[in-house]
Amino acid sequence: MNLVFAIAIGAIFGAGVYLLLQADLLRVVTGLALIANAANLTLMASGLSRGQSPILPLTGDEPVSDPLVQAMTLTAIVIGFATTALLLALAVVLYRRRHSVDLDDLSREEAAASARDETEEPALDPWRDVELVESDEPEGAPR
Amino acid sequence: MMLIAGPLLVLWIAGLALVVMDGRRRAVGVAAIVAVAVAFALQAVLLGRVVTDGAQDLVAGGWAADVGIRLRVDALGAVFAVLSTGIVLASLVQAVATGVRSRTLPALTVFLTLGLSGLFATGDVFSFYVFFELAMIAAYALTAAAGTAREVSAAFLFAIVNLVGSFLFLIGIALLYRATGTLEMVAVAEAAGRLEATTAILLAITFFVAFGTKLGLFPFHFWLPTLYATASPPVAAIFAGALANIGAYGLLRFGGAILPKELALSATALIVIGTVSIAYGAIQAIGRRDTREVLAYSSIGHVGYILIALGLGGPIGLSAAVAFSIANSLNKALLFLSSELRGRLTAFIFLVGVLSVAGVPPTAGFFGKAALFDAGVRAEDWVAVAMLFVGGALSFVYIFQIYQHDRWRPREERERETPRGTAGVGQRLAAGAVALVVIVLGLWPQPLLAAGRDAADAIVIARGGE
Numbered sequence: 001m002n003l004v005f006a007i008a009i010g011a012i013f014g015a016g017v018y019l020l021l022q023a024d025l026l027r028v029v030t031g032l033a034l035i036a037n038a039a040n041l042t043l044m045a046s047g048l049s050r051g052q053s054p055i056l057p058l059t060g061d062e063p064v065s066d067p068l069v070q071a072m073t074l075t076a077i078v079i080g081f082a083t084t085a086l087l088l089a090l091a092v093v094l095y096r097r098r099h100s101v102d103l104d105d106l107s108r109e110e111a112a113a114s115a116r117d118e119t120e121e122p123a124l125d126p127w128r129d130v131e132l133v134e135s136d137e138p139e140g141a142p143r
Numbered sequence: 144m145m146l147i148a149g150p151l152l153v154l155w156i157a158g159l160a161l162v163v164m165d166g167r168r169r170a171v172g173v174a175a176i177v178a179v180a181v182a183f184a185l186q187a188v189l190l191g192r193v194v195t196d197g198a199q200d201l202v203a204g205g206w207a208a209d210v211g212i213r214l215r216v217d218a219l220g221a222v223f224a225v226l227s228t229g230i231v232l233a234s235l236v237q238a239v240a241t242g243v244r245s246r247t248l249p250a251l252t253v254f255l256t257l258g259l260s261g262l263f264a265t266g267d268v269f270s271f272y273v274f275f276e277l278a279m280i281a282a283y284a285l286t287a288a289a290g291t292a293r294e295v296s297a298a299f300l301f302a303i304v305n306l307v308g309s310f311l312f313l314i315g316i317a318l319l320y321r322a323t324g325t326l327e328m329v330a331v332a333e334a335a336g337r338l339e340a341t342t343a344i345l346l347a348i349t350f351f352v353a354f355g356t357k358l359g360l361f362p363f364h365f366w367l368p369t370l371y372a373t374a375s376p377p378v379a380a381i382f383a384g385a386l387a388n389i390g391a392y393g394l395l396r397f398g399g400a401i402l403p404k405e406l407a408l409s410a411t412a413l414i415v416i417g418t419v420s421i422a423y424g425a426i427q428a429i430g431r432r433d434t435r436e437v438l439a440y441s442s443i444g445h446v447g448y449i450l451i452a453l454g455l456g457g458p459i460g461l462s463a464a465v466a467f468s469i470a471n472s473l474n475k476a477l478l479f480l481s482s483e484l485r486g487r488l489t490a491f492i493f494l495v496g497v498l499s500v501a502g503v504p505p506t507a508g509f510f511g512k513a514a515l516f517d518a519g520v521r522a523e524d525w526v527a528v529a530m531l532f533v534g535g536a537l538s539f540v541y542i543f544q545i546y547q548h549d550r551w552r553p554r555e556e557r558e559r560e561t562p563r564g565t566a567g568v569g570q571r572l573a574a575g576a577v578a579l580v581v582i583v584l585g586l587w588p589q590p591l592l593a594a595g596r597d598a599a600d601a602i603v604i605a606r607g608g609e
Binding site for chain 2: 028032038042047069075076082086090097110113
């Protein structure tokens with residue numbers, strides 16, 4: 001049973017990392033959701049024990065199975081759900097603003113925007129700087 | 144006991160109430176300030192109690208001690224709680240004084256404070272994760288709250304990278320539970336001493352990666368500069384001054400208290416990574432012009448010092464790590480808070496931050512760095528001492544460079560970039576309060592050094608009294 005869990009966790013985590021490295025926002029979010037589930041499964045696997053259900057009154061001397069991991073996993077699922085929802089919301093906002101879900105497009109636009117800012121940014125030397133600005137030369141223009 | 148649960152209850156109720164209200168209204172902002180201030184006051188009283196009477200315990204719901212979830216505040220947790228809540232308070236005052244432009248900012252800040260207060264007060268590994276995630280989710284939403292494309296994409300990157308760190312941490316907790324069979328920190332620390340070497344080192348690496356990501360250490364830093372440069376100054380101050388404490392506290396708690404043998408074993412690796420972080424942060428910072436970008440890279444550099452202090456190890460190294468973390472949080476919060484304010488008084492406040500980062504007395508930064516040098520010299524680790532010196536010299540260069548670039552310029556040119564006149568009273572008050580703390584700790588360093596020593600003692604006690 002341990003081996004099955006280990007292989008499943010490894011496969012899910014690997015698939016998650018693969019998706020995380022894609023350029024598509026939604027794939028990234030899906031990848032993260034998979035990693036979250038790999039973590040949940042690890043939590044479950046950390047308390048695999050056979051025994052009677054842990055509800056009082058106990059019957060007989062049979063050992064009790066570990067209830068704690070299930071409580072923890074439940075909490076972790078809720079947290080994973082919240083983070084996935086938040087990430088999807090962020091992806092929607094990004095799509096509305098930039099009309100693309102491709103991370104390369106987004107970072108290209110970002111770079112273009114910061115290059116525009118850079119043009120207006122004055123040089124470090126305060127005295128030389130005054131002349132440069134007054135001469136109205138676009139300092140960060142394409143070289 | 145009311146002092147432990149009090150701050151959490153106040154923040155939780157206030158957060159729930161505020162989240163349905165429109166945060167742009169001043170009254171809502173003021174209510175959030177009041178809630179955080181109450182939590183701050185309770186935590187300050189709690190810190191006093193912890194210093195005089197030792198660690199305080201509370202088992203939630205009146206369950207038996209080994210069944211219920213335990214809240215446990217020792218000197219380490221109390222110091223970080225007071226520090227973080229105080230910085231959030233100052234930042235929130237400034238945010239409200241500047242004018243809140245998003246509905247959710249006050250409520251999210253309150254939730255973030257709740258997460259931070261909770262994780263510094265818990266004695267249970269899994270509730271640590273829950274509080275930690277609460278603070279982080281509030282932080283992701285806080286970054287995106289303004290809603291422009293730049294901020295949302297910074298928030299997306301921030302969230303993705305840190306969530307991978309969080310889930311690794313969760314996997315680490317699962318391993319820890321599997322290996323030790325308990326979640327209660329003191330019991331975990333005892334059981335961890337008997338672990339097989341391979342299991343323990345695997346655990347230590349998982350936790351190191353998780354907290355390294357939070358701290359923005361060198362190989363895990365890439366999300367940090369965009370975030371700090373994008374967020375508004377008060378939010379950046381919360382991130383750099385309060386949220387980054389999670390990483391420092393986590394390394395001290397999980398490395399120093401739970402896995403001390405593995406921490407000692409990896410001393411060389413920690414010093415090497417810390418050194419690389421310092422060098423990388425400083426060199427990148429020297430190459431930048433934008434004040435907040437410089438501060439972001441300098442944050443990457445400064446966590447390297449904490450790592451070096453951990454690597455030096457022993458009670459002196461641990462107390463130096465705590466003292467430096469406190470000074471560093473205050474410095475970064477102060478610099479971010481005053482980074483976009485104009486006027487003579489705020490220029491002075493900014494200068495206090497600059498001097499403190501450079502480590503010039505009489506500021507808290509001087510004693511933070513002095514504690515590090517002291518730890519290095521006593522451990523006779525001359526490589527680390529040399530690195531501290533080189534890092535300090537580089538920080539002189541970049542920090543005065545931004546001071547010059549930012550403040551020694553013709554007025555009309557400055558105002559073109561940040562088109563605002565002299566800062567408002569509330570904005571100056573928030574930054575001024577932090578500056579005052581930095582100067583007072585510089586003139587009277589006893590509390591800072593005592594906090595470091597008490598916290599280091601608490602870590603040693605938590606190991607199960609070696």
